[in-house]
Amino acid sequence: MDKHLLNEHPLADCQSRIIRLSIGAIQFPFSAFQSILINAKFLPLLSILIFLPFFNSFSQNNSVINDKNQPGVLIPVKISDIKLDGFPGAKIDLCINERIKKQDVEHLIEPFRNKTETRFWQSEFWGKWILSAIAAYKYNNDPELLIIIKNAVRDLLETQLPNGYIGNYAPENQLTQWDIWGRKYSMLGLILYFEISDDKNALRSAQRVADHLLSQIGPGKTNIVKTGNYRGMASSSVLEPMVYLYNYSGEKRYLDFANYIVEQWGTEEGPKLISKAVEGEWVSERFPSPNVWWGWENGQKAYEMMSCYEGLLQLYLVNKNHKYLKAVIDVVDNIIDTEINIAGSGSAFECWYKGIENQTRPTYHTMETCVTITWMKLCYSLLQVTGDSKYADQIEKTFYNALMASMKFDAGEIAKYSPLEGMRHAGEEQCGMHINCCNANGPRGFTLMPAFSFMKSENSVFVNFYCESEAKININKNEIFIQQKTSYPESGKIELTINPKIESDFEVLLRIPIWSENTGLKVNGEVIKNIKPGKYISVQRTWKTGDKIELTLDLRGKLVQQNNYQAIVRGPIVLARDTRFGDGFVDETAEIKAENGFVNLSPADNKPENIWMSFTAPLVLGTDLEGEFRNPKRINFCDFGSAGNTWEQTSRYRVWIPQTLNAMKINYKKY
Numbered sequence: 001m002d003k004h005l006l007n008e009h010p011l012a013d014c015q016s017r018i019i020r021l022s023i024g025a026i027q028f029p030f031s032a033f034q035s036i037l038i039n040a041k042f043l044p045l046l047s048i049l050i051f052l053p054f055f056n057s058f059s060q061n062n063s064v065i066n067d068k069n070q071p072g073v074l075i076p077v078k079i080s081d082i083k084l085d086g087f088p089g090a091k092i093d094l095c096i097n098e099r100i101k102k103q104d105v106e107h108l109i110e111p112f113r114n115k116t117e118t119r120f121w122q123s124e125f126w127g128k129w130i131l132s133a134i135a136a137y138k139y140n141n142d143p144e145l146l147i148i149i150k151n152a153v154r155d156l157l158e159t160q161l162p163n164g165y166i167g168n169y170a171p172e173n174q175l176t177q178w179d180i181w182g183r184k185y186s187m188l189g190l191i192l193y194f195e196i197s198d199d200k201n202a203l204r205s206a207q208r209v210a211d212h213l214l215s216q217i218g219p220g221k222t223n224i225v226k227t228g229n230y231r232g233m234a235s236s237s238v239l240e241p242m243v244y245l246y247n248y249s250g251e252k253r254y255l256d257f258a259n260y261i262v263e264q265w266g267t268e269e270g271p272k273l274i275s276k277a278v279e280g281e282w283v284s285e286r287f288p289s290p291n292v293w294w295g296w297e298n299g300q301k302a303y304e305m306m307s308c309y310e311g312l313l314q315l316y317l318v319n320k321n322h323k324y325l326k327a328v329i330d331v332v333d334n335i336i337d338t339e340i341n342i343a344g345s346g347s348a349f350e351c352w353y354k355g356i357e358n359q360t361r362p363t364y365h366t367m368e369t370c371v372t373i374t375w376m377k378l379c380y381s382l383l384q385v386t387g388d389s390k391y392a393d394q395i396e397k398t399f400y401n402a403l404m405a406s407m408k409f410d411a412g413e414i415a416k417y418s419p420l421e422g423m424r425h426a427g428e429e430q431c432g433m434h435i436n437c438c439n440a441n442g443p444r445g446f447t448l449m450p451a452f453s454f455m456k457s458e459n460s461v462f463v464n465f466y467c468e469s470e471a472k473i474n475i476n477k478n479e480i481f482i483q484q485k486t487s488y489p490e491s492g493k494i495e496l497t498i499n500p501k502i503e504s505d506f507e508v509l510l511r512i513p514i515w516s517e518n519t520g521l522k523v524n525g526e527v528i529k530n531i532k533p534g535k536y537i538s539v540q541r542t543w544k545t546g547d548k549i550e551l552t553l554d555l556r557g558k559l560v561q562q563n564n565y566q567a568i569v570r571g572p573i574v575l576a577r578d579t580r581f582g583d584g585f586v587d588e589t590a591e592i593k594a595e596n597g598f599v600n601l602s603p604a605d606n607k608p609e610n611i612w613m614s615f616t617a618p619l620v621l622g623t624d625l626e627g628e629f630r631n632p633k634r635i636n637f638c639d640f641g642s643a644g645n646t647w648e649q650t651s652r653y654r655v656w657i658p659q660t661l662n663a664m665k666i667n668y669k670k671y
Contacts, residue, residue, distance in 0.1 A: 032554035074086055074384060074457045075171045077473050079138045082450045086468030086487065087612055091411070093406065095446040096136045098411035099439075102128055102147060105152045107434060111168035112159035120431040123168045127185020128440035134192045135447035138385060146196075153193050156186065157205050163215075164208030175216060175227045180235035181304075183209055187241035191248070203248060210245055213238070225264045229296055231271040232288070235306040236261045239311030243318060258315050262324075265308075266444025271299055273308055277327040282338055284352040293349065295444045300351040302339075305331075306374045313381050325385070332382060335375070336394065342560060342567055342655065343405065343574050343640055345372040346400030359420065360565040360656045367418045372398060373445035380452055383464075385498060389511050389536050392464045395452055396513065400489065406438070409610040414442030415647075420576075421587075421654040424644040454482070460507045462536065466494045466553070478502045480543075489571045490613055492555040498547045507540035510551060515571060520552035530563045545566035557599035557617065559592055565656040566592045568599050568617055568637060576614065576643035578653040579609040581636035584621065589658040593618040593632050604636050611642040623660055 038294040084092060108129060130152055137145045160166045166186045169179040190206035193199065217224050218565075225232030239261045246254035265273045270652045276286050287299030309328050313520035337345040339355040346355035376398050383391035384477035405418040408426075416427030416438040430436040453465035454473060461473050461480060473480045481499040488494050498508060512519055514534035521528040523539055526549055531537055539549065555571040570577040577586035583606075592599060604614035618632035643653035 009116065047664070056354055074387060074455055074462070076384070077454045077456055077471065079135075079450050079470040080141050082139070082454055082469065083471075084453060084465075084467050084469045087490075088399075088449065089469065090467075090468045091407070092446045092449055093140075094411040095407060095443050096140065097141075099326045099407075099414065100129070100133050100136050100443050100447075101148065102486060103133075104434070105129070105148065106155070109152070109155045109159065109430075109439075111433075112156060112166065115159075117164055117168045117169055117179075118170060118173045119177045121182060121433045121437070122433060123166075123182025124151070124178065124437065125433065125435055126441045127182070127187075127189040128437070128444070130187070130189040131185075131192060132441075132443035132447050134189075134196055135444065135451075138448045139447065149193065150197075153190065153199075153202060156189075157201070160205060160208065164210075164212035166205075166209050175222055175235075177228060178234065180213065180217075180224075180228055180238055183213060184238040184241055184401070187238070187245070190242050193243060194248070206241065206248060207245060207251070210242060210254060210257075214253060218257065218260055223264060223269070224261055225267065225270040226296075229294065229298070230301040230304050231269075231299045232264070233271050233273075233299075233301060233308050236265065236271075237304060237307035237311055239308065240314055243311060243314040248320065255318065258311075259319075262312065262315065266569045271305070273305070273312070274323065274327045275332075276307075277331040277334070278323065280330065280334070282352075282354070283331065283334055283355050284338065285539070293351075300353075302304065302347040302350060302352050302371045303368065303374050305352075305379050306371075310378055310381060312373075313378075313385065317385070328378075328382065329386070332378065332391075333501035336390075339369070340375070340394065340398075341420065342569065343367065343418070344394065344492050345375060345402035345418070347371040360419060360563040363419065365417050366420070367402055367406075369414055369416060369418065369442045369445075370405075370416070372402045372406065373441055373448075374463045376403070376445050376448055378577075380448060383452075384455070387536075389464075390534065392452070392511050393514050393534070393572075395448075396465065399445065399449060400572050401574045403442070404639075405643065405645070406442055407446075407645075408647050409642075409645040413647075414439050419532075420640075420656060421652075422644070422645045423649055423652050426647065459505075460509055460538070460541060461585070462509045462511070463496065464511050466551075475506055476504070478504050478506075482508075488553065489573055490554065492552070492553040492571070494551040496549040496551070498543050498549065499545045502542050503542060503544040505540070507538045508543075508549065509536040509538045510549070512537055513553065513572065515558070516554040518554040518556075522548075522550040524548055528561050542619045555602035557600050557615070559594040559597055561659070562656075564659050564661070566590075566659050568592065568601070570601060570615070573613065574640040574655055575617075575637035576640045576655045577635065577654045577657070578608070578611070578638050578643045578651060580611070580646075581606055581614075581638075581649050583636050586652055586654045587658070588621055589623060589660045590619040590621045590635075591660050591662075592657060593620065601637075606636055607638075610645055613639040613642070619657075620660070 011099050108126040133149050137149060167179055167182050187206045187209050190202045194203040224236050228235035239258050242258045264270050266275060284300055284617050291295035311329055312324050313328045339352050341355050341359040347368050348363045350368045360460060376395050379391040379394045402418055406415045415424055416436055427436045427438055454471045455462040456473050456475060459475060466486055467488055469484045471482045479501040480637045483497045483659045486494040495515045512531055512533050512535055516533045519531040521531050557568050557570045560567045560569055579586055601615040601617055604616045607614045615637050616634035618635055620632050622629060640655060644651045
C-alpha cells in the first residue's frame with residue numbers, strides 16, 4: 001500500500017524573526033545555519049540557492065503529513081528540458097519568433113560604432129535584446145537563434161576600444177547620464193553569452209569593460225552615486241555584473257568594487273537603498289519630490305531601484321550579509337503592499353507613486369513594461385533564495401495580466417505602458433532609433449517563464465506554473481518526466497503524470513496560490529483534504545511510472561471594491577470590459593452583482609477575434625432603477641491580457657467599473 005508524505009511549506013520569515021533549528025541538543029540561529037549551507041563562493045546567476053521548509057505533522061487517510069526541518073539546496077532545472085504548450089506556451093513561442101528573432105541587430109550595434117552620445121540610452125538596447133535572445137536559446141536550442149546571437153556578440157566586440165570601453169558616449173561625456181547603465185547591459189550580455197558558449201573571449205571582454213570602469217570610478221576617483229540619474233541608482237545597478245564577474249573569475253577587485261557601491265548607497269548623497277528598506281520607508285516616499293523628474297534628484301525611479309536590489313541579492317549570496325537579504329525582502333514586501341496593482345505591475349511616469357491607493361484613477365504613463373519585467377525578475381530571484389511561494393504568486397499574476405497586456409496580439413511589438421483603462425498603442429521610438437526600452441526589454445518576461453515553471457532541490461521537484469507542459473528533471477541520477485495536462489487558467493483542473501525512469505522516493509511540491517480558497521487534490525485517486533492556500537503542498541512517496549496528481553484550483557469570480565470602483569478577478573486573471581463585445585459603453589457606471597463576494601461568471605458566447613477568455617457577469621447598468629433597468633444584464637468581460645490587444649482606437653477597455661451610488665445604502669449618522 002502506497003504511503004504519501006504530505007507537507008505544507010510555510011517558509012522561513014527572514015525579515016522579522018530568527019528561526020532556530022534544533023539539531024540534537026544544540027540550537028542554531030537560522031542565520032548561522034544558512035551560512036553553513038551556502039558555503040560556496042561560486043554562485044553564478046542564482047544557480048545555487050537556499051530553500052528551508054518547515055512542516056506541521058498529521059496523518060490523513062492513507063497519507064502522512066510530517067512536520068520536519070529539512071534544509072536543502074534549490075537549483076534551477078535545465079531549461080531546454082522544459083516545454084510549455086497551451087496558450088501561455090504559444091505566446092512565449094510567438095514572442096521569440098516574432099519579436100526576438102526578427103530584431104534588426106545591426107541597428108542596435110550602430111550607436112556603439114559612433115561613440116558620439118551625450119545624454120541618451122541607445123547602449124542599453126543591445127544588452128536587453130540579447131539577454132532575452134540568450135534566455136530563448138537556453139529554452140528552445142534554436143540553431144538559427146544561436147547564429148544570430150553569435151553574430152551579435154562578434155559585432156559588439158568589434159566596437160570595443162583598446163582601453164576596454166564598450167559604449168556609445170563621447171570620451172568627454174562618459175560617466176554622465178546613461179553611460180554606465182549601458183555598460184552594465186553590455187557586460188550582462190557578454191557574461192550570459194559566456195554561459196551558453198564557454199567563449200572565454202566574451203568573458204575577458206566583459207572584464208575589460210569592468211576594469212575600464214574601475215579606472216574611472218571608486219575611492220579617490222568619481223563617486224558612483226553622483227553619476228548618471230536617480231541618485232546614482234542607474235549607474236550603481238552595475239553591481240549585478242560585478243558580482244557575476246567575481247563569481248566567474250575569482251578576481252577580488254570586482255568584489256571590492258561591489259562592496260564599494262553598496263557603501264556609497266549609505267552616504268549622504270546615496271540612495272540609501274538598504275537603510276530605507278529595513279526602516280520600512282515606502283518606496284514612493286524616500287526622497288522629496290524632485291525639481292527635475294528625469295534627473296539625479298529623483299529617488300523613486302522604480303526600474304532602476306529594483307535593478308539595484310537584484311544586484312544586492314547577488315552580493316548577499318556571496319558574502320552572506322543577512323542585512324542585504326532583509327533589505328531585499330523588506331522592499332519587495334513594501335512594493336507588494338503599496339504599489340503592485342490588480343494587474344501585477346506599478347509605477348507612473350516610471351516611478352513608484354502609491355500605486356495600489358491610486359489604481360482606480362486614470363493615470364498618465366502607468367505600468368511601464370520595463371518595470372513589469374524587472375518586478376518579475378526580482379520576485380523570481382527571491383523565490384529561489386527563500387522558497388516563499390508568495391513570489392511565485394506575484395510572477396503568475398504579472399505574467400497573465402500586465403505582461404500579456406503589453407504585447408500586441410501578433411507579438412510584433414511590446415507597448416511601453418499598459419494602463420488599466422483606455423486604448424493600447426505602440427510606444428514612441430527612442431534615441432533616434434526604431435526601438436524603445438520596453439520593446440527591447442519586454443521579451444525577457446516571456447523568456448523567464450520556462451525557468452520559473454519547474455525548479456528542484458536535492459530530492460524535490462517544485463511545480464510553480466500550471467500550464468500544458470512536459471519536463472525532464474534529474475534528481476539523484478534519476479530522470480523524472482512530468483507531464484501536465486490542463487487548460488488552466490481557463491479551467492481549474494490540472495493533471496500531472498509523474499514518470500520516473502527508475503521507481504524512487506522523492507517529493508513533488510505543488511504551489512497552492514493564495515487566492516485558491518477551495519482547493520481539491522488527489523494522488524492516484526486518494527483525496528487529500530485541508531489544503532491551505534499561499535503555500536507549497538508536498539507529496540512525498542515512492543513514485544512509479546503513471547502516478548497521477550489531480551489538482552483543482554478555485555476559479556470562482558471574485559468582486560474587488562476600492563474607492564467606489566469595482567473589478568472582477570478570476571484566479572490569477574483580471575477581467576475587463578472591451579468595446580469589441582458591442583454590449584454598451586465600457587465606461588458606464590454600474591453595480592456588479594455579487595453574493596458573499598463571489599460573482600457568478602458564465603462562459604460567453606461572444607468571443608471577438610484575438611480574445612483568449614471571455615465571460616459574462618451580472619451588472620445593473622446606469623443610474624435608473626425603474627422598469628427593466630433594475631434587472632441585472634449579462635455583460636461581457638475578457639481577460640485583461642486580451643483587452644485592447646488589437647492596438648486600434650475601436651478597442652477601448654476598462655478594468656475598474658465606476659460603482660453607482662445608492663443613497664439608500666449609505667451610512668447615516670448614528671443617533
